[in-house]
Amino acid sequence: MxxxxxxxxxxxxxxxxxxxxxxxxxxxxxxxxxxxxxxxxxxxxxxxxxxxxxxxxxxxxxxxxxxxxxxxxxxxxxxxxxxxxxxxxxxxxxxxxxxxxxxxxxxxxxxxxxxxxxxxxxxxxxxxxxxxxxxxxxxxxxxxxxxxxxxxxxxxxxxxxxxxxxxxxxxxxxxxxxxxxxxxxRKEVPGHVSNRLQAALWREAIYLVEQGVASVADVDAAISEGPGLRWALMGPHLTFHLGGGEGGMTQFLKHLLPAVESWWADLGTPNMTPELQQRLIDGIDQEAGGRSIDELQRWRDGLLMQIIALRQQAAAK
CATH class of the missing domain: 3.40.50.720 (NAD(P)-binding Rossmann-like Domain)
Structure with missing residues (x-):
């Protein structure tokens, strides 16, 4: 062929x-x-x-x-x-x-x-x-x-x-x-879909740093050690469908939507001052721990390759 x-x-x-x-x-x-x-x-x-x-x-x-x-x-x-x-x-x-x-x-x-x-x-x-x-x-x-x-x-x-x-x-x-x-x-919007979702999450991540809620590294860990692992397998809608238990999305919306809406109302928009930008840069330097961009990319891509291979194996079954 x-x-x-x-x-x-x-x-x-x-x-x-x-x-x-x-x-x-x-x-x-x-x-x-x-x-x-x-x-x-x-x-x-x-x-x-x-x-x-x-x-x-x-x-x-x-x-x-x-x-x-x-x-x-x-x-x-x-x-x-x-x-x-x-x-x-x-x-x-x-x-x-x-x-x-x-x-x-x-x-x-x-x-x-x-x-x-x-x-x-x-x-x-x-x-x-x-x-x-x-x-x-x-x-x-x-x-x-x-x-x-x-x-x-x-x-x-x-x-x-x-x-x-x-x-x-x-x-x-x-x-x-x-x-x-x-x-x-299906509709043109700046940033398409995936980048808009990333931008929305990053905006809140920066806001949490700005407000002193958590450090740059701990905000990152809040994703990579938690929901980020699930997001390698399913997106937010299906994730919350499972979060509803046996009742699925219907149950989730019935019991947890009011709490989520209260969180939405409290989300913020950071003021990207030079000082805040420097806090992000310093926080990343600390989190990277001396690893270069190339070293981080190789580490990331090696693990991504293993995740993708596991997904391919699961799909083949």
Whole structure:
């Protein structure tokens, strides 16, 4: 079976922008047997991408990447127009700015057949705005991964006001075919869904630090040692459904909603003064305990890999 038949009709993917997110996407696509072309205008981009793919490869191999795939079997094109030639799907990862994307997307849109989806990895921009100037805005949408894309299954697909139903369906089918867990965001909102949820939680986490309720490390532990473990398995709605016992969500709402509503009323918005920002920085330094960003990422990704592997085993049963 070739890649086109097994991956929802997609054989070749063009990855436009080869930074942290783009290189991670490229590694993931490559590991699933796709032809991959990566484009990035930065000096030394090809070598930097090669290094990032090599760093991701052991994780992908451990999670079941095909043994016959060469991690160096991708192609680099500095020119994004040349990179999308012959592509069946485009994953765009340019800087998170409307002015950059509104210049880039029309260039690649102009040379692609109208049925080829252009998916942007944007973490918060609106799909209907980034496609301004395109001949076929109906094929442009958001395909926002959760970092790092080669490891985390979630992809948020946002069609917005202009993307066609066919383009949305093609994107979802493709992501699902390569092992992702795509969700459709049915209405455009800044930040989509996952980042808005993260932002809401972080706002309260900072507020608790500001008010002296707990330290940065203890606020983090309140999540990582508690609900965060459950959230690796189910989201807030299903979690609270179980919290209702035999009566499920009906019972939870009947008996616990008044308490939750009182907590909502007491949530705060921190005043992000320079002093508070420095408290957060100092608190993180203390929590990190001298570990570098690279060390923390390797520790995080190693444990995430084990969690994902356990989930895959459970699903297989």
């Amino acid at each position: 070739n890649a086109a038949s097994s991956n929802a009709g997609v054989r070749r993917v063009a990855v436009i922008g080869g930074g942290t997110i783009g290189a991670s996407w490229a590694a993931y696509f490559l590991a699933h047997g796709l032809e991959v072309v990566v484009s990035d205008p930065a000096p030394g981009a090809a070598e930097a991408i090669r290094t990032r793919i090599a760093e991701a490869w052991p994780v992908l191999t451990a999670l079941g990447a095909r043994a016959d795939i060469d991690m160096n079997g991708w192609r680099f094109e500095a020119d994004p127009v040349a990179a999308v030639a012959g592509a069946d799907f485009v994953q765009e990862n340019a800087p998170e700015r409307y002015d950059v994307k509104q210049k880039l997307l029309p260039r690649i849109d102009a040379v692609l057949p109208p049925e080829v989806v252009i998916a942007s990895s944007s973490s918060g921009l609106l799909a209907s705005r980034i496609s301004e100037g395109c001949r076929y805005p109906e094929r442009c949408l958001i395909g926002h991964p959760f970092n790092p894309p080669h490891l985390i299954p979630l992809v948020e697909v946002v069609g917005g006001a202009k993307a066609s139903r066919a383009a949305i369906d093609r994107a979802i089918a493709f992501y699902r075919a390569i092992g992702k867990s795509p969700i459709e965001i």
